[in-house]
Amino acid sequence: MQEGRILTATEVNRDLLRPILETPKWFWPAIAVCVVILLIAAVTVGYMINRGLGITNLNRPVVWGFFITNFVFWIGISHAGVMLSAILRLAKAEWRRPATRAAEVLTIFSLMTAMTMPIIHTGRPWRIMYWAFPYDFARGIWPNVRTPLIWDPSAILTYLTSSTLFVVLALVPDFAVLRDRTTGIPHQIYSLLSLGWQGNPRQWKLQIIAGVLLSALILPVFVSVHSIVSWDFGMAVAVKSWHSTIFAPYFVVGAVHSGVSAVAFVLILLRWAYGWQAYIRHEHIDALGRLLVVVATGWFYFFVMEVIFGIYGREADEIAVRALQFTIWPISAWTVIFVVTTYFIPVALWLSRSARRNLWIMSIACISVNIGMWLERFLIIVPGLANRQVFTFTWNMYSPSIPEIIIVTATFALVTMLMLLFSRVFPLVPLYDIKEGDILKTEVQIGRRVVPATYRED
Amino acid sequence: MAKRPLLGLFNDANSAADAGDALKGAGISENDYDFLTDAPYPEGAFGEREEKHRLYVFPFIGAILGLTSGIMITSLTQIAYPMVTGGKPILSLPPMAVICYEGTMLGAILFTCLGIIFESRLPKPKLGLYDNRITEGVIGVLVNTDESQHGQVEDLMNRSGAIEVKGET
Numbered sequence: 001m002q003e004g005r006i007l008t009a010t011e012v013n014r015d016l017l018r019p020i021l022e023t024p025k026w027f028w029p030a031i032a033v034c035v036v037i038l039l040i041a042a043v044t045v046g047y048m049i050n051r052g053l054g055i056t057n058l059n060r061p062v063v064w065g066f067f068i069t070n071f072v073f074w075i076g077i078s079h080a081g082v083m084l085s086a087i088l089r090l091a092k093a094e095w096r097r098p099a100t101r102a103a104e105v106l107t108i109f110s111l112m113t114a115m116t117m118p119i120i121h122t123g124r125p126w127r128i129m130y131w132a133f134p135y136d137f138a139r140g141i142w143p144n145v146r147t148p149l150i151w152d153p154s155a156i157l158t159y160l161t162s163s164t165l166f167v168v169l170a171l172v173p174d175f176a177v178l179r180d181r182t183t184g185i186p187h188q189i190y191s192l193l194s195l196g197w198q199g200n201p202r203q204w205k206l207q208i209i210a211g212v213l214l215s216a217l218i219l220p221v222f223v224s225v226h227s228i229v230s231w232d233f234g235m236a237v238a239v240k241s242w243h244s245t246i247f248a249p250y251f252v253v254g255a256v257h258s259g260v261s262a263v264a265f266v267l268i269l270l271r272w273a274y275g276w277q278a279y280i281r282h283e284h285i286d287a288l289g290r291l292l293v294v295v296a297t298g299w300f301y302f303f304v305m306e307v308i309f310g311i312y313g314r315e316a317d318e319i320a321v322r323a324l325q326f327t328i329w330p331i332s333a334w335t336v337i338f339v340v341t342t343y344f345i346p347v348a349l350w351l352s353r354s355a356r357r358n359l360w361i362m363s364i365a366c367i368s369v370n371i372g373m374w375l376e377r378f379l380i381i382v383p384g385l386a387n388r389q390v391f392t393f394t395w396n397m398y399s400p401s402i403p404e405i406i407i408v409t410a411t412f413a414l415v416t417m418l419m420l421l422f423s424r425v426f427p428l429v430p431l432y433d434i435k436e437g438d439i440l441k442t443e444v445q446i447g448r449r450v451v452p453a454t455y456r457e458d
Numbered sequence: 459m460a461k462r463p464l465l466g467l468f469n470d471a472n473s474a475a476d477a478g479d480a481l482k483g484a485g486i487s488e489n490d491y492d493f494l495t496d497a498p499y500p501e502g503a504f505g506e507r508e509e510k511h512r513l514y515v516f517p518f519i520g521a522i523l524g525l526t527s528g529i530m531i532t533s534l535t536q537i538a539y540p541m542v543t544g545g546k547p548i549l550s551l552p553p554m555a556v557i558c559y560e561g562t563m564l565g566a567i568l569f570t571c572l573g574i575i576f577e578s579r580l581p582k583p584k585l586g587l588y589d590n591r592i593t594e595g596v597i598g599v600l601v602n603t604d605e606s607q608h609g610q611v612e613d614l615m616n617r618s619g620a621i622e623v624k625g626e627t
Contacts (some may be wrong), residue, residue, distance in 0.1 A: 009496055009595025134531055142535035144543060146553040154557050158564040165571045172580075177496065180590035195575070196582025199592060200600075202509040203578045204498035209513060210574045217517065217570060221563045228556065435497035435595075455500065 003283045006438045011278075013177060016431050019274050019423050021181065026273070027420065034417035041410030044403045045120055053123040055403055062385045062398035067121040068232075070408045072377045073258070074114035074415075075156070075229050076251075077370075080259025081107025081163055082222035086215035094454050095287045097433045098279045102270060103263045104167045105428065109418040110259075111160045113411045118152075120407060148231040155228040159221050166214050172197050173207065173432045207432075226255045233380065240317035241310055241325075241384045250302035257292070257299045258373035261346070264288040265366040266419070268359050270428060279429055282357045289356035289365075293347055296369070300343045303376075317387060324383045331383055334375055342372030461490070463587040464608055466599040466615035466623045473619035474597040475504045480614040486603060494588070494598035516573025517566040524565020528558035587626055596621070 007015075019027075048055055058065050084103040088096035119125045130137045132153050143150050175194035182190055197203060230251035233242040264285060271280040310318045325335050346365040349355045356362060388395050400408075422428065437454075444453040468474040474493060481491050488507040493499075501508075532554040540548045575581070592598045599620075601611050612623045 009593070013594060134535060136535075136538065140539045141541070142538060144541070145532045145536060145557055146543060146546065146550065151553075151556045151560075154560045158560045158567075161564060162567045165567065169571060169574060173496075177593040180593045191585075195580040196585055197580065198492075198582070198585065198588065198600075199494045199496055199598075200492040201499075201501070201504070201506045202511075203580070204495070205501065205509050206511065206513065206574050206578045208498055209511075210570070213513070213517065213570055214567065217563060217567050221560075221567075224556075224559065224563075432497045439497055439499060 003281050004278055006441055007278060007434070009435055012431055012434050012438075013181065015274075015276065015278065016427050016429050016434070017178065017181060020178065020425060020427065023424070024273070027424065031417060031420055034413040034420070037410050037413035038417065041407050041413075044406045044410075048120070048403055048407075049123070049125070053121075055401065057398055057401045057404070059396060059398075061387075061389065061394045061396060062382055064121075064381050064385060065398050066378075066400045066404040066408050067117050069374065069378045069381055070411055071114050071117035071121075072229060072251075072381075073370075073374050074110045074117070074411065075226060076255035076258045076373060076377075077262045077415075078107040078110035078114065078159070078163075078259065079222060079226060079252070079255035080263040081105075082215075082218050083256050083260055084263060085166070086219050086222070089211055089215045090219075092456050093287075094437060095284050097437045098276070098284060098429050099263060099267055099288070100433065101167065101170065101430045102266055102428050103259075104163060104170075105419065105422055106259075106263060106266060106415070107163045108160065108167060109415045109422075111156060111163070112418070113414050115153075115156060115160075116411070116414075148228060148235050151228045152232060155221070155225045159218075159225045162214070162218050162221055166218060169210055169214070170207070170430060171426060173199065174427050174430060177431055178427075223252055226252045233384075239384045240315065240387060241321040242380070244306060244309055246302060246306050246309055250299075250306055253295065253299045253302055254373060254376065257295045257342070258370050260288060260292055260295060261366040261369035261373075264292070265363055265370075268363050268366075270423075271359070274423075276429065279434060282359075285359065285362050286353070286356045289350045289362060292369075293350045296343055296347050296350075303339075303343075321383055321387045324387060325379060331379070335379055338372045338375035338379055340372070341368045342376060460605075461602045462605050462608070462626060464601045464603070464611055464615075464623060464625050465494075465587045465589060466601070466612075466618075466620040467589055467591060468597045468599065468618070468620055471499060471503055471597060474599055477599050477615050477618035477620065478505045480618050481599075481601060481611065484610065484614055486601065486607075486611070490603060491599060491601040494592050494600055496593045496595055511577045513570070513573045513577050516569040516576075520565040520567070520569025520572075521562045522565070523569070524561040524563065525558055527565065528561025529554070531561070532557050587624070589622075589624070 056065070056067075058067075081104040084096060085100040089100070119128055122128060132143055132150060134143055136142050145151075172193070172195055175190050176197040176199065179187060179190040179194045227248035230247040233239070234244060234247035236242050267280050267288075268285065270276060307322065311322055324331055326332055345368050349361055349365045355365075382398050386397055419428075440455045442453050442455060443450050466477055468477060478491065478493065482488065482505070493504045493506055533549055536548050542548065587600060589596070589598060599615060601615075603611055608625065615623050
């Protein structure tokens with residue numbers, strides 16, 4: 001598992017700080033493209049607020065469509081941070097080192113992007129203050145804390161705050177490196193951010209404990225966040241195919257599946273964009289691929305169980321929704337595409353070692369997973385709501401409108417832009433983590449072979 | 459006499475540890491010298507003192523405060539304007555538990571972060587005697603002693619393999 005050579009501190013600093021100390025040629029054009037997409041989306045959102053939600057195709061009975069699908073999708077992506085950073089840190093997996101910060105930062109920006117979706121979806125976003133903020137703005141009426149729609153912001157803001165603090169604390173030693181490498185205003189800013197970090201044994205000991213302790217504290221939050229988001233659907237009695245107890249673990253495992261795939265793809269992009277072949281190696285992508293086989297299979301189990309639980313009760317409405325999902329064109333076609341892209345194509349690829357080590361194949365597999373997982377959320381939300389009820393005037397099918405497509409596309413541009421801007425001012429691979437890995441590496445003679453080994457502290 | 463710092467710079471952990479042993483052998487208190495590195499070394503790698511801390515108290519205090527806040531928000535707000543929704547009771551443990559749980563975790567994490575900064579003795583207004591090469595992999599041994607001992611300490615560090623020993627300018 002240790003395919004790279006030991007790097008000197010100077011090499012690590014030079015390579016990992018290059019995106020900050022020098023600007024790649026492609027950087028500003030990439031930002032410009034993202035900004036253009038975001039401006040178009042901003043105009044669209046403004047037009048939607050002015051004209052009302054009627055310009056989308058959201059209407060009775062499908063009142064949740066692209067926006068809520070996208071909300072759940074980005075919450076799912078955000079789960080990769082904790083999966084890779086916290087769980088692998090607690091398991092002392094050495095291969096986590098180059099991946100943790102990119103995953104944590106993707107978590108933060110995914111959460112921020114996800115939060116914009118229900119806010120835009122309200123049509124009158126300023127009313128969120130009256131509905132969700134814990135204060136009685138009028139007539140002594142407080143937010144209803146018994147609804148999942150209020151649990152959502154409490155869980156998401158807890159997760160966002162925790163993840164942000166986790167990243168900022170872990171960045172302090174790297175701010176110190178930047179403080180020592182810069183002059184002028186950047187030096188003053190990094191000096192402030194580094195809090196006077198010297199790197200003495202007490203500070204390092206607490207930094208390591210911080211990583212482990214915060215990982216242990218964030219993990220329960222990670223499980224709770226997507227469970228609570230799933231309860232936006234699972235607690236709804238009226239919509240058949242939603243009211244299922246399996247939704248919480250199903251959504252959490254699905255989130256890990258899509259999130260880790262997204263991080264794997266981001267790591268491949270970073271390796272290519274910044275020339276980090278010595279840091280993000282084939283062994284890391286290989287390890288992620290093997291993890292994903294397990295996660296994907298767990299997800300597939302929950303998916304099958306969700307369908308079986310729904311059908312087993314033989315309720316007419318539930319059977320009707322399943323019929324809509326699996327037999328009625330074009331929903332049935334999307335269902336097939338979703339299952340194939342989420343599970344069968346990627347897992348078939350990941351079972352091969354050479355495929356896991358081929359970055360093109362891994363990129364295709366990871367993108368396939370995220371296409372499929374986006375469709376999964378769409379196929380949970382829309383067919384459930386589109387199920388025909390008693391009143392015939394509510395019989396309607398949903399198809400996305402241009403404004404919805406623009407706004408959803410812009411969320412990808414937003415996350416990309418935020419990640420790029422972050423990489424311009426802060427290192428996306430933790431310097432001290434890489435250096436620590438090199439310090440702890442050794443070689444052990446076993447018989448005729450010399451094998452790489454790592455010292456692990458308890 | 460007032461204590462003044464001296465900073466010895468070493469290229470590798472072995473020579474830095476040798477310097478630590480030499481300082482200990484010369485009777486300099488463990489609390490008067492420190493090792494500055496750009497990455498965490500295994501605990502005790504330099505023979506340094508054991509660092510005691512009370513970090514684990516912070517998450518407990520934060521959790522209790524968070525739980526209390528969660529209980530107050532969920533119960534007092536609903537009692538303030540009791541509105542029956544879906545025929546369900548005003549105060550009920552399962553829905554309250556979700557926000558209480560989130561409050562508990564948020565309190566624990568916030569206080570843990572505060573505790574880490576506090577126990578790390580940060581923020582430090584002045585960096586003090588330091589060298590930028592420390593973040594390039596050089597190991598610094600920072601010694602605080604009386605000026606009368608500076609000559610002896612400098613000699614010890616040079617004999618242990620220091621590439622440079624410098625004082626405050």
